[in-house]
Amino acid sequence: MDPPRRGFIKLSAGAAAAGGALGSAGEADALARPLMVAQAGQPAPLGFNPADPALKYELVVANGDVLDPVQKTRSKRDIGIRFGQIAAVAPSIPADRAVQRIDVAGKLVTPGLIDLHTHLCPHLGLGLPADELVPITATTTAVSAGDAGAHTFGNFRHGVVPQSRTRLFGFIHIASIGLAGGLAPGEMLNIDYANVDVCAKAVAENADIVLGVKVRITDSVVGQNGLEPLRRAIRAAEMAGKQFRVMCHIGAAPGNLSDLLDLLRPGDVLTHAFSGAGNNTVQNGRVLPAALAAKQRGVIIDVGHGGGSFDFTVCEPAMQQGFGPDTISSDIHAVSINTPGYPTLPWVMSKFLSLGMPLEEVVARATSEPGRIIGKVPGPAPPAIGAPADLAVFDLIDGPVEFVDTRNNKRSGARKLVPVLTVRGGRPYGRPPLPIPFLY
Numbered sequence: 109m110d111p112p113r114r115g116f117i118k119l120s121a122g123a124a125a126a127g128g129a130l131g132s133a134g135e136a137d138a139l140a141r142p143l144m145v146a147q148a149g150q151p152a153p154l155g156f157n158p159a160d161p162a163l164k165y166e167l168v169v170a171n172g173d174v175l176d177p178v179q180k181t182r183s184k185r186d187i188g189i190r191f192g193q194i195a196a197v198a199p200s201i202p203a204d205r206a207v208q209r210i211d212v213a214g215k216l217v218t219p220g221l222i223d224l225h226t227h228l229c230p231h232l233g234l235g236l237p238a239d240e241l242v243p244i245t246a247t248t249t250a251v252s253a254g255d256a257g258a259h260t261f262g263n264f265r266h267g268v269v270p271q272s273r274t275r276l277f278g279f280i281h282i283a284s285i286g287l288a289g290g291l292a293p294g295e296m297l298n299i300d301y302a303n304v305d306v307c308a309k310a311v312a313e314n315a316d317i318v319l320g321v322k323v324r325i326t327d328s329v330v331g332q333n334g335l336e337p338l339r340r341a342i343r344a345a346e347m348a349g350k351q352f353r354v355m356c357h358i359g360a361a362p363g364n365l366s367d368l369l370d371l372l373r374p375g376d377v378l379t380h381a382f383s384g385a386g387n388n389t390v391q392n393g394r395v396l397p398a399a400l401a402a403k404q405r406g407v408i409i410d411v412g413h414g415g416g417s418f419d420f421t422v423c424e425p426a427m428q429q430g431f432g433p434d435t436i437s438s439d440i441h442a443v444s445i446n447t448p449g450y451p452t453l454p455w456v457m458s459k460f461l462s463l464g465m466p467l468e469e470v471v472a473r474a475t476s477e478p479g480r481i482i483g484k485v486p487g488p489a490p491p492a493i494g495a496p497a498d499l500a501v502f503d504l505i506d507g508p509v510e511f512v513d514t515r516n517n518k519r520s521g522a523r524k525l526v527p528v529l530t531v532r533g534g535r536p537y538g539r540p541p542l543p544i545p546f547l548y
């Protein structure tokens with residue numbers, strides 16, 4: 109655990125608070141520690157000697173305005189990439205040390221975006237192909253929010269993950285059918301689909317790419333089953349192992365929302381936290397005490413914008429009252445991407461710029477913070493030396509811009525992030541210039 113990362117974790121009130129909320133320090137540590145480094149036990153081995161003066165870089169991303177969300181620095185830098193890792197970050201790298209050089213002068217360079225709530229698995233319900241969307245998402249790592257249940261997970265594992273240059277992880281739905289119902293989901297109308305043993309087995313057996321269990325608590329999804337799907341999701345996660353989380357979707361949840369919030373454990377993820385679909389986290393202008401308590405004990409507060417789950421009139425008072433997001437995610441899928449709210453991750457990030465969140469915080473909540481929560485990628489976060497060479501390059505464009513949420517509330521902003529180029533594992537992709545040859 110490198111000291112800067114440990115320090116950064118303290119930024120996240122949720123993660124920091126988790127330490128005191130569980131019975132033993134060991135249990136608390138399982139979800140609260142900076143897993144991105146700790147899980148691998150040690151930093152990723154380097155495929156090069158960074159001190160070698162003759163070291164050649166396969167790619168240099170030059171002259172960028174490089175934002176490091178962990179070190180909290182922003183400066184003009186050249187980034188040298190070797191063997192898929194970041195090998196140099198310097199004010200200037202001589203041109204003769206680069207096989208390929210892309211000049212990004214005047215553009216913002218951040219770690220490749222990490223989207224904690226997506227549906228980027230084609231052939232599963234409303235999934236979309238991750239790689240094809242990179243020109244508009246700038247996303248190098250994405251998490252499937254329960255597209256697959258235990259009985260459809262093989263599709264994700266064998267059919268989607270190996271074919272994506274985008275790094276993919278997933279939550280397994282507590283419903284064995286996942287979201288295969290597409291536009292007519294209701295996957296928890298029949299509680300028999302919530303088979304705890306089968307779900308726990310699928311989670312445990314796929315721990316390399318699975319973060320935990322997904323559940324959607326909306327009245328049209330659960331019918332008369334109330335919070336039972338959530339209780340079963342928690343049981344399945346606990347049965348699979350203490351490192352596994354539950355991602356719980358809200359929006360028009362049945363019953364008292366506080367009862368739902370009280371069930372969430374430190375490290376679990378509350379997604380659609382700023383939904384205005386009914387039974388919101390903000391009621392009568394005030395954040396529910398149970399929502400604030402959840403954040404304080406370490407529940408991760410996630411945006412999950414989507415096609416119906418982000419309301420400025422919920423998010424604004426929430427942020428003012430200490431219930432801001434820990435992670436900014438898109439909930440991009442085949443329906444939501446066609447709605448006026450346009451939930452690509454850069455566009456959702458731009459909405460948070462318009463809400464007054466500083467750029468550095470916006471970037472951290474869509475890169476290093478979700479990366480820490482995923483916790484399965486060895487090494488530090490980009491752009492540190494030894495990190496995976498996953499980068500996003502943006503135009504940060506000044507000028508009036510209008511945003512709309514999923515309830516037709518409009519807000520004007522002064523800046524927007526527009527993706528220019530994305531690099532995953534050292535390969536620029538999604539938009540030229542592309543490497544020659546473009547191998548594996």
Ligand SMILES: [Zn+2]
Nearest residue numbers: 225253414439
């Ligand atoms: Zn979703």
